[in-house]
Amino acid sequence: MTEQVVDIPVKQPSKSWTQQVVSSLLKRTSAKIGLAWIGLLVLIATFSPFLASSHPLYMVVDGQASSPLLQHMEPLDWVWLSGFFITLVISALSIVAWKKILLWVASIAVVSFIAYSSVTPPVLVVYEHYREMEAAGKVDTIIRAPIPYSAKDYLRDYADTGIESPLSVKERTHWMGTDENGADVASRMIHASRIALGIGFIATGIALVIGTIIGGLMGYFSGIVDIIGMRLVEIFEAIPTLFLLLSFVAFFGRSIYMMMVIIGITAWSGYARYVRAEFLKLRQQDFVQAAIASGLPLRSILFRHMLPNGLAPLLVATSFGVASAILAEATLSFLGLGLVDDPSWGQLLNQAVQSSTFNWWLAVFPGGAIFMTVFAYNLLGESLRDAVDPHTNRGMQS
Amino acid sequence: MKLLEVENLVTELGEGENWLRAVDNISLAVEPGQTYCLVGESGSGKSVTALSIMGLLPHGHYRHPDGHIQLTDPQGHLPEIALLNADDETLRSVRGSRIAMIFQEPMTSLNPVQTIGEQLEEVLLIHRPELDEEARKQKILAALAEVRIPDPEGRIREYPHRLSGGQRQRVMIAMALICEPALLIADEPTTALDVTVQAEILKLMRDLQTKYGMGMLFITHDFGVVAQIADVVGVMRKGKLVESGKTADILRNPQHEYTQSLIAALPERLTRPDRPVKPEKVLLEVKDVSVYFPVRRGLMRRVVDHFRAVENVSLQVNAGEVVALVGESGCGKTTLGRALLRLQEVTSGSIFLEGQDITQVSAKAMRPLRRRMQVVFQDPGSSLNPRLPIHTTLIEPMRVHGIGSSDAERTQIAARFLDRVEMPTDSLWRYPHEFSGGQRQRLAIARALVLEPRFILCDEITSALDVSVQAGILRLLRQLVDEEGIGMLFITHNMGVVDYLADRMVVMHKAQLVESGNTQEIMKSPQNEHTRNLLDAVPRLDDNYLASAI
């Protein structure tokens, strides 16, 4: 072999599989609709304190300017806002995928730490305060959020307000009516989007991680690992999920983190099956055999050769999985086993049939939101399935 | 008089805005009792031609801007039909009774949930409604007996998955011939079968054709098959018919340069360079290796028996030589190959790599040893990781084994090897899907080479490639072996390849080694009956054969 240096041409960009899938996806109308709605939801969830709040954004009283909205922002609000911008920035960077994820997790952790240790909004909040001041004429200028009610602004505490249909009362504009405590439905829906999105992503994330690890181990090692793993999968599959959820929630009490973890734990078996099936297929593939024959270390074979190739069905399943996680949370809330005070779409839906009359706005709007979100993820899942499946795009063969 | 006449056929495939011209102005004719062989490489349009005649292209995705196909009845009883734009009812009356077609994949061409008898009976129900049940049954039994399926009575109630590939193809032939069609179209019917089975099926088809006076349109890519059964040959390339004529003429004196290049690319006709003298250095020694797989039955999945995949095989590969491992599918050659690479556990026996016993070495200790033995596999579609650019695929093994001190240096080394396998250096940044099958095999060879192994196992690496592409790779391999002194074990079933490439050959049959020795000696006078069968199954079109046998 001669020692001359070969002239290597400059890197020419050619599409990796991820880029191919993304561009194929974006060509489909249904994917665009799904992504549009999800994008809208993300925006609403991130900027919810600015969209619906009883605290005015900017207020001048007796010459003193203040922003009650900013003063009353919770640490979680700041984390959401920063998280949004961090995600945008990181996804624009061009570094390896797993490094991006690591960077993202680290930044969120740092931001959370800062937010929770430094931001302390006032504990006692009286929403009526602003309306009283305005009525008394003490306010010079005031700029409010588009929907001037907070999610927990229970008008029933201040006046005899109960469930009202949309735009039925002249003094106050409730675009979507109010619920049984007099809280504005639109505001509660906007703030509930956080819970829906959060639970969707985190619960599915937990299920994905557990499922991938167990499924991967089962698929790669077979033998006794496979047998035990399959029994575990069968157990969790056969457990009526809803019953398990109900049991967990009823016995462990209601906290949003608990719900996320629980929904995640009940969902992992599906992902494990997919990963296992893919790994079993991949183990026989020539390039994996060649990698083993080249003496590559196990971790490289698993993570660089097998896992990226097994992602296709996982991606599709994840999209559907997020939809079912959101549905699970809504169902729990609907059955009265969800969070007590925090707004949730399911809980609003529950109120539709609680009283003796049928309050259609409590069914149509929150129900519609749940439907649109689930539909969007399902559309995305279907489009992913078409984008990823090599068979549907095959041309003619001679 | 002509049975089938195709004039200026043009077929376009696609939908909406995109149309691809798959068949461009083809004319051919088949006479009764005659076999017309349509030859070409993949993508040449031969299958589309056959499907166009039958009208079996996917509905809505094809069109015929031009062309005329005429079907005539040699006896003059049945009406003449213009097939190309005939209505559905006419086509259906023709299919199965006047023209029959058999396909390539016997595994999937039969309905898995219907019995053989039901599928055969269906043809009769459609085209011979006047027969009653007993008459039908007799016809079915007669058809099965004719294609030489043993015990037809028992077979009628069986499902397709219980039959072997060869038997399934026989059933397909029976189904096609049961109504005694005037024309049989066969689309690569033997490509998916073992060579010995292929020889039997071809003989059967020839006999039946003589008996019934059928015309046959036979599609293939294999010139050996052409030599065996064709009366007239048509060579297709990219949708066009480049040459046609009598078999003997085409094979001995091809006029068109494409035909000439195809025939010249046959492995048995490739020019052989002089082989350098090699020192007798034993690279790989295999002693009495057996590989058994346990068979589990019963409630508790107990091991009741062992499936003997490889039984007591001994062989030797020296540096600088190619040993061919030949045998039919299921004989154990692939299992043996994997066992040699320690990708499969060995039940008994020993394997020595450069004197070192590697049979029971642990996975961890195997790792540094793996550098010395590499593998290239058969399927170009799965030989490279689709998610990684070629650069990473080549660099990673080097990094793991400590070759080169930096990635930049490793990239240089990789570029050099790409050069060696005659691939452009900018392939480094591309993904596997951007390359053709032959190119991917070259890249797979490059991956095997970057570790500078002493021994390479090639498992049927050219079986899935076109003959012209295969020629290039075989030449490359021979070069590598001669120049680098690598020892190679080449698994194949193609005797022409063995002839060109291998110094020595080893024949396996049903898990056992039945013959081994110098290639030329064995080919001239095989000792073992199985070897003889393999050698006789497909003719090698060397000069002797062309001069005498056609």
Place this chain on the structure above:
Amino acid sequence: MLNYLLRRILLMIPTLLGITIVVFTVMAAAPGGISAQSLVDGMELEPQSRQALEDYYNKLYGLDQPAPVQYVRWLNNISPIGFERLADGSFGEFSLWKGPDLGTSFRYGRPVTDMIAERLPITLLLNLISIPLIYALAIGIGVQAARQRGGRFDVTSNIFLLGLWSVPSMLAGVLFIGFFASEQYWRWFPTGGLMRRETADQTFLPLFSSFGDVFITVLCVALITVALISAAVSFSLKTRQFAGLIVGGLLGYAMAVNLHGEWFGLLHLLLIPSMAMLFRLLAGLNNIALRIVVTGTFAVGLGLAISRLLGVEILQGGYLLDRLWHLVLPVIALSYGGLAFLAKLTRSSLLENLAADYARTARAKGVDEEAVLWRHVFRNSLLPLITVSATLLPSLLAGSVIVESIFSIDGMGKLAVEAVQTRDRELVLSVTLISGLLTLVGYLLADIAYAIVDPRVSYD
């Protein structure tokens, strides 16, 4: 095959055990756990009575013992073979004929077995009606979509089915009850439960006031049904669509008038066009079978309504009709999701098989497209449907929970929710066990069905 069955049944046992362990662990690990304390909390008792009650419960159920021991006790109780349990809670001798004892519900004080025996049949009724309905309709829709691949029906039905699948069942249930079963809107269906109290004593079939009334009803229904069905079958597309438009518009008007009276309001403007479009769509369906089903159902309803107008008096609705009437909404709410999913699956499975090699061989033999579909492709396409049916039963059981809660039907689902809300240990464990058992049996049945349909599969 027998070996395989035995193996599967044997393997079910560890899985069931696993399920119960998981649920037991959840209960035990929860704050408050499964001690007697949670039972007596909330009752206003003096400390002594409280202590006495706790002691009583502890003795009876063994609640003061550590969790694993309690679990083993419970296992012993439910197994048909084991130690007999005496009335005061201690254990007697070992017996082979003990029979399973699921315990007594804390909350209701009744034996669990009785409660389940009451409620299980209701849930099973709902589910077993839904399953054949789902399959029949799904196959019909799927076949139609596959036949006209890429056609309008196919593309629109695909999105429509996906949307239908996405509607959460609680929303559907709430909307059904809210609009079709309440006093504010149309009262076509009852608000809940499975039957009215009175009908328990009524005859099975409806009782009319006179023979003449029966005659009129039957005549009306028959005439209208025959007329409409023959119209649906024979009229051309345009005529049907036009007729559908008119009928829908009239129906929409009637519905709006029912609510708001004669004059035109927002509701009228909404209802009339939407109902008109809906009926136009239904009348324009290409598939004859689907058309007949839809028209027939509509005609029967119309016939009944008209005979009502003609003065027919029904003395007693009768048990059968009442039951059916109550079942309509819950069954629809329970099955539409499964229907959508299965229809899509049928379609894709059919398409895949229509393009398969053996279908091509059949065409090469001269078989026409319809026969290719029904004789060759259909049975092969059923295979994934059967595999999926294994998961259908569990999802229906889960769906029952929601539907039963919304429609106030006293079935297993509602029982489960109540059990969980009241932390009733025996009930929760038993309900989980039964559901798990049903699910596993469902899986087993699906596997057996698959082996029957696919001759390639043999279980040795």
